[in-house]
Amino acid sequence: MAINYKEELNEEQLAAVLYNEGPSLVIAGAGSGKTRVLTYKIARLLEEGYQPWSILALTFTNKAANEMKSRISRFVGEQARQVWMGTFHSVFSRILRMEAERIGFSHNFTIYDAADSKSLLKSIIKEMGLDEKNYKPSTVQCHISNAKNRLMLPSAYANSPEIRKTDDAAKMPEVHAIYRRYWERCRKADAMDFDDLLLYTYLLFNEHPEVCEKYGNQFRYVLVDEYQDTNFAQHSIVWQLTNRHQRVCVVGDDAQSIYSFRGANIDNILKFTEQYEGAKLFKLQQNYRSTRTIVNAANSLIAKNSEQIRKEVFSEKEKGDAIRVYAAYSDVEEGEIVANKIADLHRMKQIPYGRQAILYRTNAQSRIFEEALRKRSIPCRIYGGISFYQRKEIKDIVSYFRLSVNPNDEEAFKRVINYPARGIGNTTIGKISEAAGRDGVSLWEVLLSPLDHGLNVNKGTLSKLQGFRELISGFIEKAETMNAYDLGVEIIRQSGIMNDVKSDNSPEGMSRQENIDEFVSGIHEFCATRQEEGNEHTTLSDFLSEVSLLSEMESLKGGEEDDDKVTLMTVHSAKGLEFQVVYVVGLEENLFPSSMAQDSFRQMEEERRLFYVAVTRAEEHCFLSFARSRFRYGKTEFSNPSRFLKDIDARFLNMPDAGIAVNSGNPPMGSNHGYAGKPFVSWRNEDDGYNRAESTPPWERRGATGRNSTFRDEEYADGGYRSNYNDYRRSTPYQRTQNEQRTRPVIPAGMKRVSTTPTSRTPSAGAPVQASLRVGQVIEHERFGIGEVTKVEGSGENCKATITFRNVGSKQLLLKFARFKVIG
DNA sequence: CCGATACGCATTTTT
DNA sequence: TGCGTATCGG
Numbered sequence: 001m002a003i004n005y006k007e008e009l010n011e012e013q014l015a016a017v018l019y020n021e022g023p024s025l026v027i028a029g030a031g032s033g034k035t036r037v038l039t040y041k042i043a044r045l046l047e048e049g050y051q052p053w054s055i056l057a058l059t060f061t062n063k064a065a066n067e068m069k070s071r072i073s074r075f076v077g078e079q080a081r082q083v084w085m086g087t088f089h090s091v092f093s094r095i096l097r098m099e100a101e102r103i104g105f106s107h108n109f110t111i112y113d114a115a116d117s118k119s120l121l122k123s124i125i126k127e128m129g130l131d132e133k134n135y136k137p138s139t140v141q142c143h144i145s146n147a148k149n150r151l152m153l154p155s156a157y158a159n160s161p162e163i164r165k166t167d168d169a170a171k172m173p174e175v176h177a178i179y180r181r182y183w184e185r186c187r188k189a190d191a192m193d194f195d196d197l198l199l200y201t202y203l204l205f206n207e208h209p210e211v212c213e214k215y216g217n218q219f220r221y222v223l224v225d226e227y228q229d230t231n232f233a234q235h236s237i238v239w240q241l242t243n244r245h246q247r248v249c250v251v252g253d254d255a256q257s258i259y260s261f262r263g264a265n266i267d268n269i270l271k272f273t274e275q276y277e278g279a280k281l282f283k284l285q286q287n288y289r290s291t292r293t294i295v296n297a298a299n300s301l302i303a304k305n306s307e308q309i310r311k312e313v314f315s316e317k318e319k320g321d322a323i324r325v326y327a328a329y330s331d332v333e334e335g336e337i338v339a340n341k342i343a344d345l346h347r348m349k350q351i352p353y354g355r356q357a358i359l360y361r362t363n364a365q366s367r368i369f370e371e372a373l374r375k376r377s378i379p380c381r382i383y384g385g386i387s388f389y390q391r392k393e394i395k396d397i398v399s400y401f402r403l404s405v406n407p408n409d410e411e412a413f414k415r416v417i418n419y420p421a422r423g424i425g426n427t428t429i430g431k432i433s434e435a436a437g438r439d440g441v442s443l444w445e446v447l448l449s450p451l452d453h454g455l456n457v458n459k460g461t462l463s464k465l466q467g468f469r470e471l472i473s474g475f476i477e478k479a480e481t482m483n484a485y486d487l488g489v490e491i492i493r494q495s496g497i498m499n500d501v502k503s504d505n506s507p508e509g510m511s512r513q514e515n516i517d518e519f520v521s522g523i524h525e526f527c528a529t530r531q532e533e534g535n536e537h538t539t540l541s542d543f544l545s546e547v548s549l550l551s552e553m554e555s556l557k558g559g560e561e562d563d564d565k566v567t568l569m570t571v572h573s574a575k576g577l578e579f580q581v582v583y584v585v586g587l588e589e590n591l592f593p594s595s596m597a598q599d600s601f602r603q604m605e606e607e608r609r610l611f612y613v614a615v616t617r618a619e620e621h622c623f624l625s626f627a628r629s630r631f632r633y634g635k636t637e638f639s640n641p642s643r644f645l646k647d648i649d650a651r652f653l654n655m656p657d658a659g660i661a662v663n664s665g666n667p668p669m670g671s672n673h674g675y676a677g678k679p680f681v682s683w684r685n686e687d688d689g690y691n692r693a694e695s696t697p698p699w700e701r702r703g704a705t706g707r708n709s710t711f712r713d714e715e716y717a718d719g720g721y722r723s724n725y726n727d728y729r730r731s732t733p734y735q736r737t738q739n740e741q742r743t744r745p746v747i748p749a750g751m752k753r754v755s756t757t758p759t760s761r762t763p764s765a766g767a768p769v770q771a772s773l774r775v776g777q778v779i780e781h782e783r784f785g786i787g788e789v790t791k792v793e794g795s796g797e798n799c800k801a802t803i804t805f806r807n808v809g810s811k812q813l814l815l816k817f818a819r820f821k822v823i824g
Numbered sequence: 825c826c827g828a829t830a831c832g833c834a835t836t837t838t839t
Numbered sequence: 840t841g842c843g844t845a846t847c848g849g
Contacts, residue, residue, distance in 0.1 A: 090839085418825085475833085597835090633833090
């Protein structure tokens with residue numbers, strides 16, 4: 001497919017795409033087509049003759065990687081599959097698995113998630129006899145994580161006077177010792193935590209120059225998305241790979257750096273042109289997303305920050321409405337106001353629920369909005385909460401899997417040795433741990449030869465341990481050859497998990513059962529996909545190495561985007577998204593900006609960037625709101641409107657009329673006579689321009705008197721929307737996932753579902769018509785959707801077709817296994 | 825080894 | 840307040 005770059009890109013985008021004379025930094029303002037530049041640039045490189053596998057494109061999320069992959073495959077077809085594209089963690093874990101032996105790990109090393117590493121730290125703190133009041137696992141974890149992000153090994157940590165001083169001051173002088181032990185324990189367990197994936201990559205490249213050279217040569221061009229979110233380790237690895245050839249392009253927006261609490265270092269992007277001398281700077285400043293008002297408002301806000309790369313983001317879209325600010329008495333009223341507005345826009349302006357989003361600073365705020373929406377029968381989807389793989393029942397199963405692939409995995413071992421209950425209690429586990437620690441071996445090795453390691457337990461216990469050992473040994477043996485799905489099912493049965501869960505008929509038990517079913521389907525689907533792509537065999541190890549870096553079941557989720565629900569999420573998780581209407585709520589001091597940021601300049605600037613991200617998510621309408629009182633930590637707290645409301649130029653705001661506050665600041669505690677319970681907020685008439693707002697926010701004007709509520713006539717004009725009550729599905733906490741309350745996937749007509757229930761797969765189920773597939777035909781695949789056949793190879797059993805799908809890009813499918821129907 | 829009760833704590837979280 | 844963890848009793 002020929003790409004008309006000139007036609008499809010603006011001047012700056014084009015320049016950034018075409019530039020290939022050295023390193024480049026693309027500063028991409030919000031909504032300025034950053035992903036567009038990256039994808040066109042990769043397409044261009046391929047056109048110029050770069051081999052797909054010589055291009056490395058790094059992102060932070062799987063979602064971003066998948067998105068880019070599918071966009072690129074629309075240009076270049078199946079070549080896109082060979083481009084090295086993925087998250088830092090997934091790309092480098094792939095490399096680490098290939099090179100594991102060089103750094104003392106095995107190919108099958110485990111990846112510890114945050115919970116695993118926290119649990120390990122907890123055990124270590126306990127073993128060391130440290131005061132658990134002073135040494136909170138999460139704090140220690142944070143220190144260690146920071147150290148790793150800065151490429152600091154235990155020895156360097158222990159030898160750094162500054163760090164030791166800080167730790168001493170924090171009453172945690174022994175963190176260096178914990179770190180060292182933690183490091184060793186991970187190695188014994190053949191496990192890496194998330195930070196290790198980066199740190200060990202760095203070490204691998206650093207200690208094995210030939211390996212570094214190998215990959216440096218292979219990746220002739222490296223691109224990085226969201227560079228403002230990189231930490232020092234990531235920055236350093238990119239440098240290791242590119243410092244020789246300097247063919248690197250990083251894209252990001254310093255104004256959207258909101259992850260410093262995770263180690264992101266804004267200096268990486270601010271100082272990029274210093275590190276890469278002569279790097280060319282491109283600025284994408286035209287915003288294609290939002291109205292001029294929204295863009296200008298956001299500009300005026302971010303201008304209040306001091307550290308940033310200068311840029312002027314502009315929009316050529318319509319002017320749009322002023323940003324309205326809603327003042328509410330209470331959190332509950334804030335919820336009602338927003339819910340009413342949503343209903344209003346839905347009814348009066350036909351704005352779908354699915355294009356409206358409520359963004360808040362903290363997850364705790366979601367509940368009020370959820371309830372307000374439910375009262376109005378407005379469907380919503382709440383993001384946040386624990387992800388699928390963090391659920392206990394899933395983690396338990398995954399732990400068995402992990403153990404079957406890597407029996408030295410200490411956390412998995414401890415998790416399942418007595419689940420389901422088999423009479424091996426804490427005392428016994430303690431003895432095993434002790435023996436393992438004493439002899440410097442893994443728990444599993446103690447189990448293999450308990451006598452050699454002086455394990456002192458009674459006969460009964462010993463035989464129980466033998467039982468567990470044999471159970472796992474059986475799995476280990478099978479893991480090498482058996483298919484992941486078959487073995488997975490076997491493990492769930494034989495371990496006793498199946499029985500345990502089946503015996504629980506409580507609602508929670510049923511939910512667990514469903515999750516397990518879904519997980520099993522997921523494994524099945526994973527194997528089926530791999531098979532269709534031509535991989536004969538999928539082992540548990542294959543499954544684990546992909547799945548341990550997924551937070552959701554992204555890989556197998558059918559598009560559920562189509563259902564019309566209001567989105568509720570934190571501002572952090574909204575980064576990268578856009579909505580026609582955005583409500584940024586809870587704009588109060590000590591909430592947004594967070595109370596944690598109050599005494600730090602840098603953190604306050606980050607909060608402001610966070611607010612900037614929130615506002616720039618809006619395409620057409622942006623609403624801001626705050627509540628004067630809020631129920632928090634068991635009592636009602638009063639608060640002041642956020643300083644950020646004053647940071648936006650008043651020209652772009654539509655403030656509530658006078659009379660919000662009796663006085664500026666907090667109403668008298670406990671005696672809110674005069675306005676308690678009354679809806680007092682009055683709004684201006686419909687948005688019609690900027691210039692009415694006054695420079696002093698009304699709540700700061702002294703002596704203003706309240707006009708009584710006129711807001712009902714506008715906000716509660718809710719006519720018909722109570723009728724569809726039944727459409728709304730109540731969400732209960734345990735149904736909440738990172739992605740929503742899930743609904744059963746819809747099975748497209750004419751195709752059999754492969755894996756709703758694992759047992760539903762019969763030999764004949766959905767057998768595809770395979771005889772007559774020709775280039776140019778359009779098919780609908782069960783998972784990948786609609787696509788066009790671009791290539792057919794082989795015949796009969798081995799017939800393999802290349803299909804370019806509209807949404808997921810190009811895939812090679814073995815017709816023997818693929819499930820689809822021909823539609824044109 | 826599980827359940828009940830008490831205590832203490834409380835952002836954001838791509839991987 | 841409300842959850843997750845810690846500890847004790849059966």
